[in-house]
Amino acid sequence: MSAVQPAKSAGDDAARRLSLRKLAFWVPVWSTLMLVLGVVVVVLMSDSVIRLAESVGGRTATRQMEALRAVGNLERLIALGDHFNSERDPARWREAGLTMQALAAHPSIASLAGRSSVVAETFDTVAVMMAWRSREVSPEVLPAEAEALQRQREVMWQSRRAALKEVADKEAVRVVSEHTRAADEIADGMRSVLMVTLGGAIIVAVSGMLLILLVRRQVVAPLVSLSDYLHQLRKGAQTLPALPRARSVEMGAVVDAAGVLAASQQALEHAALHDTLTGLSNRYGLEARLEQAMAYARRHGKRLAVMFVDLDRFKTINDSFGHNSGDDLLRIIADRYRACLRDTDLVARLGGDEFVVVMNELDNASDAIPVVRKLLEATGREMNLGQMSLRLTASVGIALFPDNGEDVSTLMKHADIAMYHVKARGRSGFQFFDAAMHAAVAERLSVETSLIDALRRNEFQLHYQPQMSADGTRVVAVEALIRWRRADGSMVSPADFIPVAEECGMILPIGEWVLRQALKTLHGWRCKGLRDIRMAVNLSVLQLRDVGLPALLKRLLAEFDIPPEALELEVTESMAMSDPEKTIAILHDLRALGVSLSIDDFGTGYSSLAYLKLFPIDRLKLDRTFVRDIEADSADADICTATVVMAHSLKLQLVAEGVETCAQFDFLRKLGCDLLQGYYFHRPLSAAAVETLLLSQQAQIAA
Amino acid sequence: MKRFLYPALLLPLLFLPAPVPAEEPPLLVLVTPRSLPFSSLDEEGRVQGFNVDVGQAICRELKRACRFETRRFPEIIPELAEGRAALGLANFLKTPERARLVGFSVPYWRSSSIFVGRAGASLEEARRRTCVIAGSVQQAWLTVPERGHGVELIPLDSNQAVLDTLQRGGCSAALLPLMQAFPFLQTEVGKGFGFLGTPIAEDGLGGSVHIAVRQGDKALLEAVDRAILRMIASGEHEALARRYFPFSIL
Numbered sequence: 001m002s003a004v005q006p007a008k009s010a011g012d013d014a015a016r017r018l019s020l021r022k023l024a025f026w027v028p029v030w031s032t033l034m035l036v037l038g039v040v041v042v043v044l045m046s047d048s049v050i051r052l053a054e055s056v057g058g059r060t061a062t063r064q065m066e067a068l069r070a071v072g073n074l075e076r077l078i079a080l081g082d083h084f085n086s087e088r089d090p091a092r093w094r095e096a097g098l099t100m101q102a103l104a105a106h107p108s109i110a111s112l113a114g115r116s117s118v119v120a121e122t123f124d125t126v127a128v129m130m131a132w133r134s135r136e137v138s139p140e141v142l143p144a145e146a147e148a149l150q151r152q153r154e155v156m157w158q159s160r161r162a163a164l165k166e167v168a169d170k171e172a173v174r175v176v177s178e179h180t181r182a183a184d185e186i187a188d189g190m191r192s193v194l195m196v197t198l199g200g201a202i203i204v205a206v207s208g209m210l211l212i213l214l215v216r217r218q219v220v221a222p223l224v225s226l227s228d229y230l231h232q233l234r235k236g237a238q239t240l241p242a243l244p245r246a247r248s249v250e251m252g253a254v255v256d257a258a259g260v261l262a263a264s265q266q267a268l269e270h271a272a273l274h275d276t277l278t279g280l281s282n283r284y285g286l287e288a289r290l291e292q293a294m295a296y297a298r299r300h301g302k303r304l305a306v307m308f309v310d311l312d313r314f315k316t317i318n319d320s321f322g323h324n325s326g327d328d329l330l331r332i333i334a335d336r337y338r339a340c341l342r343d344t345d346l347v348a349r350l351g352g353d354e355f356v357v358v359m360n361e362l363d364n365a366s367d368a369i370p371v372v373r374k375l376l377e378a379t380g381r382e383m384n385l386g387q388m389s390l391r392l393t394a395s396v397g398i399a400l401f402p403d404n405g406e407d408v409s410t411l412m413k414h415a416d417i418a419m420y421h422v423k424a425r426g427r428s429g430f431q432f433f434d435a436a437m438h439a440a441v442a443e444r445l446s447v448e449t450s451l452i453d454a455l456r457r458n459e460f461q462l463h464y465q466p467q468m469s470a471d472g473t474r475v476v477a478v479e480a481l482i483r484w485r486r487a488d489g490s491m492v493s494p495a496d497f498i499p500v501a502e503e504c505g506m507i508l509p510i511g512e513w514v515l516r517q518a519l520k521t522l523h524g525w526r527c528k529g530l531r532d533i534r535m536a537v538n539l540s541v542l543q544l545r546d547v548g549l550p551a552l553l554k555r556l557l558a559e560f561d562i563p564p565e566a567l568e569l570e571v572t573e574s575m576a577m578s579d580p581e582k583t584i585a586i587l588h589d590l591r592a593l594g595v596s597l598s599i600d601d602f603g604t605g606y607s608s609l610a611y612l613k614l615f616p617i618d619r620l621k622l623d624r625t626f627v628r629d630i631e632a633d634s635a636d637a638d639i640c641t642a643t644v645v646m647a648h649s650l651k652l653q654l655v656a657e658g659v660e661t662c663a664q665f666d667f668l669r670k671l672g673c674d675l676l677q678g679y680y681f682h683r684p685l686s687a688a689a690v691e692t693l694l695l696s697q698q699a700q701i702a703a
Numbered sequence: 704m705k706r707f708l709y710p711a712l713l714l715p716l717l718f719l720p721a722p723v724p725a726e727e728p729p730l731l732v733l734v735t736p737r738s739l740p741f742s743s744l745d746e747e748g749r750v751q752g753f754n755v756d757v758g759q760a761i762c763r764e765l766k767r768a769c770r771f772e773t774r775r776f777p778e779i780i781p782e783l784a785e786g787r788a789a790l791g792l793a794n795f796l797k798t799p800e801r802a803r804l805v806g807f808s809v810p811y812w813r814s815s816s817i818f819v820g821r822a823g824a825s826l827e828e829a830r831r832r833t834c835v836i837a838g839s840v841q842q843a844w845l846t847v848p849e850r851g852h853g854v855e856l857i858p859l860d861s862n863q864a865v866l867d868t869l870q871r872g873g874c875s876a877a878l879l880p881l882m883q884a885f886p887f888l889q890t891e892v893g894k895g896f897g898f899l900g901t902p903i904a905e906d907g908l909g910g911s912v913h914i915a916v917r918q919g920d921k922a923l924l925e926a927v928d929r930a931i932l933r934m935i936a937s938g939e940h941e942a943l944a945r946r947y948f949p950f951s952i953l
Contacts (some may be wrong), residue, residue: 072951099897102882102949103949103950104880104902105904106951107815107909108813110815123901123902130897611745
């Protein structure tokens, strides 16, 4: 829950969030634009440099070639000049001279004419030198004059030669420097292209890095942590990692959705695993956490104690004070239990007034005892509900892991069994489970299973015990008693199976069967003329409370043509007194049918005499325990006496049960008991035996 | 879908043998037969000389077969103007009149003109009877009244004819491109002759020399220009020139 970011900060973030949608549009657009721009810049730069190189190179090359040719031709001219002056052969110097003239006339040298007048005059100079040389060799010129001419020619050539040489040298130097300058110019251009390209490349690289960082920050990183978050959520971790901070609108929507999802998921899980009333774990939460605790205990060789805590008489409180008070009470108890336990321990409410406490990491079973005492003490502390204050008790059953079971359901079942033992023992206290309890429960379970089929298999029988007149000579009535002979031939006592039948709901069909069977038997007897006999049948508490009972009785009585007064229904004292008001109403309904009614086992319950006198009954049946000790215990004898007096004063007949000896019979007869029942007279007999008895009795009377 | 089928129909064409380019007819290249050392006929009647070498080099550059034929100097421009021949290499200087009839390439050498006559003769005397090549710029130059006043102009078919006539005394001077007169002076028969006056480069008598390309064939002209520039840049031009001239004539 804590992992869900508060809405406020999410709202603050939202204003600053990028839109990935816009980003996805603009990044490619800008990248393309920048790329195109970059390419254009580089292309323009390169083009300008290429143009520069071409023009500088081409122009310069043309000019330099021109200059080189000029320098070369000039050098050649100088060489030819030297040759002209030193050559003796007229044909040779003439050819050299002509070549010099041709050279001088060529535009390459003419282009250098501006540099020096000497260059411009070269053609004429050569013409003059050739003319002079011609004169030198002509026969009419004197040797002295020829020598002067030769000297004059050589002096002239030397001065011209020097001037030409200077021009050639300067031109050569100029070419070299121009070449260097052009190369520098091109190199500069190339360098600037390189710089621009490099700059572009750096911008592209930096933009790329920024884009990668942006994508990482905006998309990849939030996705990774979101994935971790969802993984933790799926694993059902208690504490989730923090949600990533989304910096984009779309990612923000995803992150927010994940937060909401996590919150609702956890809320759902919490609701599924917790009890809404107390906030404790519910059955599912308990089972899940118990599994974990068991796995932990198994790994570490520890014990667990699973305690079933059931509040005693909680239902009564709930009924008396209302559900709201009951709920308050459960909350108080839950808080108290929580306070008693370590954090590692577990307390759950299974519903109703059932709590389960699981104690972890026990070394010995006895380690659980102080905690149980604390729980019982917490339960017993006074609590206030409105104006009332009350104290509760609890019954605690404890099952140990691994001693009493190694799985959740077994442990819970055993703790439950142990708890029922506490209840059976009289509530308030605790009990460790032991295997014998389990055997008892198993037996009971087996009874329960076979009971369901017993009716169908016709395993029940009715025996009838006669009730004698006060003088013990005549059978006045019989009490129908059920017997269960199981398929294996064993007899099961009603004391063993009737409570089970009551719990599993089989008591109603069984009770109906008993009524039908008894009335059928009675019908048979009556058909044989045995009309003065009454049939007593025991009712269970559920039968008594069954609203269909009067209708059933009416139907059965009609079916077997039995007058109602021939049927007596017996209700135990404790049954009658558990809810006397209701019992009175029901008994009146039955009474209206005309059947007779009696209170069975009288003296074992705590009858309120005030109610007793309101019950519309005919007889009281004194419990056999009083009869048994009449001779030995004077107190019992007194009770019997008092009961007879009381019954008679209430205009009720008194029936004594369990008469086994002559002495008892004498005592009871003297007391004035109205009816007597017991082995002294007759054991419970089969219908046929009773019939024989009654027929012989009728014959006696007739005689 | 169908639209993609139509191009597919053309696919088989890819596998057809590439069309063999029709054998282009050889370029007809015109030179003058008697202009030493630019173009002349050897004993077997084959053309030879600097212009012939340059022409062949250009044909190699163009990757075209060339057929060399000789014409008299004045015939060449008209033939190119009519488109009957492709190239003309006869040391043409560029004049507006000629430029209207033919295309001119970039220059491939530079020239100036000069009078040639008996060595030591006065130019004023000699130029009274001057031989020129018919249709040449030198002829045109001398027909201008103030220059040609008192000059008897003898136009002849070829460079060699001019020089032969000069040698025989048919004229006292010849006005020729310098580089066409120069080889004559170097010969045995040219011994008594020499340059008269100074070289004349102005008024169209000097400057760059071009190859004439047939009228209107711009592609050929550009290809020839590229070929010349490549030859100059590679030094091939210089190597050719050195076979014929003692210095760089470009």
